Amino acid sequence: MAVVSVQGQDLVVEMAGLDKLWALKSRLTIPLANVRGATVDPGILGDPKGIRAPGTHVPKVITAGTFHHEGEKVFWAVRDAQKAVVVELADENYTRLVVEVDDPRAVVAMVEKAMSR
Amino acid sequence: MEAAAELFARRTYDGVSIDDLVKWVGVHRNSLYGVFGSKRGLYLAALRRHIDQDVRPHLARVARSEVALTWDLLLLAAVDRAPDDSEVAELVSSVFVELDQAAGDPGVTEALLGRWLRARPDVERHRETVSDRGVPFEHDALEMAPGKEI
Numbered sequence: 001m002a003v004v005s006v007q008g009q010d011l012v013v014e015m016a017g018l019d020k021l022w023a024l025k026s027r028l029t030i031p032l033a034n035v036r037g038a039t040v041d042p043g044i045l046g047d048p049k050g051i052r053a054p055g056t057h058v059p060k061v062i063t064a065g066t067f068h069h070e071g072e073k074v075f076w077a078v079r080d081a082q083k084a085v086v087v088e089l090a091d092e093n094y095t096r097l098v099v100e101v102d103d104p105r106a107v108v109a110m111v112e113k114a115m116s117r
Numbered sequence: 118m119e120a121a122a123e124l125f126a127r128r129t130y131d132g133v134s135i136d137d138l139v140k141w142v143g144v145h146r147n148s149l150y151g152v153f154g155s156k157r158g159l160y161l162a163a164l165r166r167h168i169d170q171d172v173r174p175h176l177a178r179v180a181r182s183e184v185a186l187t188w189d190l191l192l193l194a195a196v197d198r199a200p201d202d203s204e205v206a207e208l209v210s211s212v213f214v215e216l217d218q219a220a221g222d223p224g225v226t227e228a229l230l231g232r233w234l235r236a237r238p239d240v241e242r243h244r245e246t247v248s249d250r251g252v253p254f255e256h257d258a259l260e261m262a263p264g265k266e267i
Contacts, residue, residue, distance in 0.1 A: 037155025043136035047146055072147060086135075088154045096150060112157060116203070 002077050002099035004085070004107050006114040011035050011087070013099060019077050024054055024065055028075065028097065036088040038111035040104040045081035050074070066094075074098060087111065122163040126190035129197045130160060161204060164194055168212055179229065180220035186233040 001016045013028040049057065050069025057063050063076045072095040078084050085104045087097040101107045120142045124133055135156060139146050153159040167190045179186065186192070191212060199206040217223045 037150075037153070037158050039135060039150075039155040039157070041135045041146075041156075043134060043139075044146060070147060072151075086150060086155075088150045108155075112155075 001079075001083075002101055004087075004099065004101055004111070006032070006110060009033070011111065011114070013087075013097060015077055019064060024056075025075070028094075030087075030089060030092060030097075032114055032117075034090050034092050035111060035115055036090050037115070038088075038108045039086045040084070040108055041086045041098075042081045042084055044084055044086060044098055045078060049076065063098075072096070118163055118166050121159055122167045122190050125160055125163055126167075126193060129193070157202070160198070161208075164190060164205065164208060167191060168208060172212055173215070176216055176219040180216060180225055186229055188233070192230065192233060 001019060003014045003016055005012050005014075009032050011030045011032055013030070015026050045063065048069060049063060050067045050072075052065060052067050054065055056065055057067075062079050064078070065076060067074050067076055073093065075094045075097045076099075078098055078100040080100055083100045083102070083104050084098055085101050085107050087099070089096055121138060124137060124141045133156075135146060135149070138144075138149060138156070138159065142149075149159060153162060167188075172188050172191055191209060194205050195209045195213075199209050213226060216226045216229070220226060220229075
């Protein structure tokens with residue numbers, strides 16, 4: 001589970017509990033100017049994820065860490081597909097983040113509102 | 118984009134998933150995110166395209182005649198997305214202002230929107246269903262009006 005918040009001009013994604021360990025990352029800070037959008041997307045978990053490096057992938061249990069797929073670098077931290085949110089980035093180390101959050105619709109609304117400020 | 122606009126015109130925004138868009142539009146999920154950034158990004162692009170290609174070129178003609186509107190995406194956006202998305206609200210409002218100006222009377226816009234609502238196939242189906250249950254609609258009521266010869 002990740003906790004997503006807007007702090008000043010940044011989007012902050014913090015891993016909660018053991019997900020820090022599985023994802024090998026505890027916190028990501030992205031300038032809002034580099035956030036292109038956020039989307040609730042349970043179906044993305046069914047797509048190919050590419051090569052894990054480094055991270056954890058136990059099919060149907062957890063996908064966490066950095067994955068390389070078709071030239072894109074994607075950060076994953078998802079157990080429950082129904083709570084997956086995709087955050088698309090520009091000019092960042094990661095092309096996109098796919099994270100599990102407590103309330104996907106609320107997170108998407110928060111990101112969209114922050115982007116329009 | 119045209120296929121996405123068609124899908125968004127059929128269902129509410131929340132009723133369209135990324136899986137639906139991937140299947141309907143025939144694009145890869147990664148490409149969709151890469152080009153539009155999000156579902157909202159694709160929705161706004163589809164709505165803008167619809168307004169520019171399907172709505173604006175026909176404003177004057179629609180304002181003058183009794184033609185039925187085929188602007189489902191615009192009108193669904195007005196009721197479904199505009200209350201939650203200020204950018205959609207701005208787009209929809211600007212078109213209604215242009216339609217008022219083309220018609221020279223806001224009442225014409227209201228009549229057009231009313232006709233669109235009543236002409237929707239779903240509304241027609243609902244009318245038949247309710248009518249079957251014995252609830253009279255306007256035309257039924259006229260048939261049953263006192264003093265009318267049957």
